[in-house]
Amino acid sequence: MLNTGATHVGVATDHVIESFRNTLWSGYKTGDGIEPDLLAQFPLLEEALAALGVAVWPMVEFEADDALAAAAAVAATDSRVGRVIICTPDKDLSQCVRGTRVVQLNRRTRVTMDESGVTAKFGVPPASIPDYLALVGDAADGYPGLPGWGPKSSAAVLSRFAHLDHIPDDWRTWSANVANPAGLARTWLKDRDAAFLFRTLATLRTDVPLFDSVDELCWRGPTPAFAPMAARFDAARTL
Numbered sequence: 001m002l003n004t005g006a007t008h009v010g011v012a013t014d015h016v017i018e019s020f021r022n023t024l025w026s027g028y029k030t031g032d033g034i035e036p037d038l039l040a041q042f043p044l045l046e047e048a049l050a051a052l053g054v055a056v057w058p059m060v061e062f063e064a065d066d067a068l069a070a071a072a073a074v075a076a077t078d079s080r081v082g083r084v085i086i087c088t089p090d091k092d093l094s095q096c097v098r099g100t101r102v103v104q105l106n107r108r109t110r111v112t113m114d115e116s117g118v119t120a121k122f123g124v125p126p127a128s129i130p131d132y133l134a135l136v137g138d139a140a141d142g143y144p145g146l147p148g149w150g151p152k153s154s155a156a157v158l159s160r161f162a163h164l165d166h167i168p169d170d171w172r173t174w175s176a177n178v179a180n181p182a183g184l185a186r187t188w189l190k191d192r193d194a195a196f197l198f199r200t201l202a203t204l205r206t207d208v209p210l211f212d213s214v215d216e217l218c219w220r221g222p223t224p225a226f227a228p229m230a231a232r233f234d235a236a237r238t239l
Contacts (some may be wrong), residue, residue, distance in 0.1 A: 012067035015058035123155025
């Protein structure tokens with residue numbers, strides 16, 4: 001990012017995997033099954049980033065995604081900021097995209113999505129992404145969505161009503177593009193309380209306190225701790 005012109009950078013990490021969402025849904029993702037060698041690299045990553053002079057936000061109660069959402073929301077309010085780029089392919093962060101000012105970059109594919117790109121990909125605008133994920137589920141985060149509600153049917157209903165709160169019980173008003181609307185309606189009436197819970201899980205928090213001014217994110221070069229750390233890395237050997 002620095003090599004391609006970024007002037008202000010912040011990196012969020014899941015210092016621990018569990019978060020407040022685990023108290024809301026017992027099936028939410030945990031650190032179980034993650035290789036200990038991988039988990040052990042997170043403190044080293046945070047140390048290296050700090051030595052590089054990059055702002056680091058190690059999350060404990062919240063998740064790294066919450067930190068990215070909060071940082072983007074604050075940065076977007078500063079008139080000095082030309083553009084906010086959220087560098088992650090995670091679909092939950094698509095809810096943070098705003099017009100062409102706050103965009104999402106997949107660094108693997110080099111694809112940047114603005115608001116129209118999010119709508120083209122998911123069939124709903126960024127504001128409806130939490131509702132969309134609540135219906136289709138998110139296996140990576142550990143919540144299943146509603147049975148039978150796939151991406152196409154969820155997008156078709158939400159493109160008409162935008163949010164779960166506005167979905168009427170009368171399935172005949174949903175959309176002509178929804179397959180088996182009566183069956184989906186039965187599931188909706190039976191499981192909508194779960195859908196509202198899943199939306200809470202999918203909604204990123206933008207109230208996480210991270211910094212007072214974007215000036216704190218300005219990269220001014222490596223700190224004095226960087227050279228010794230680079231030497232430490234160079235001296236490392238694998239078995």
